[in-house]
Amino acid sequence: MAWTDERIETLRKGWEGGKTASQIAEELGEGVSRNAVIGKAHRLGLQARPSPVKGGEGEAVEAVAAAPAAKSPAAPRAKPEAVEAPVLAAPVEKPAPRRATKVVANSKPAKTTLLDLSERVCKWPIGHPGEPDFHFCGQPSKPSFPYCEEHCLVAYQAQLPRRDRSRPPPPMMPGMRR
DNA sequence: CCCTGATTCGC
């Protein structure tokens, strides 16, 4: 989509108004990513917004190595390839202990509660509201859908001609009682 | 995991 004056206006307004890039992207509608917003904002010169990363604090970590290009605007992005490990540092290098997903003995099923809901988890209710164990499906939702694949199939059923949908009753819906 | 903004770079 093109950056019309109107959309740029929305962007500028939101950005200066303190909205996050995500919120602005959402406001601009589909087809506009958070990155698109940030990229455009910078190109427009709207910069300087509290970045969670910028503060960073300096501190000369290892010093020695020496980077000829010490003039990095912000976070320097070193390409993995070009990095040469200093031989004289780190006498005891640990081989990155992979954090195993240790599911020892007592691991709870971890039910998805109201508080766990987000844009990308399936919000299909399991059980009935008010019940002690009422929760939500919680599976990864289909992108841009409120439910996972499985529940989307149940939630979004093509409208059949009235004549034909008389007989086969619809499947049981969550929260439905008979 | 989720989120944030910043930067790069192929298109």
Add this chain to the structure above:
DNA sequence: GCGAATCAGG
């Protein structure tokens, strides 16, 4: 000019 990919920090 654009923005996905990626980085880096919370």
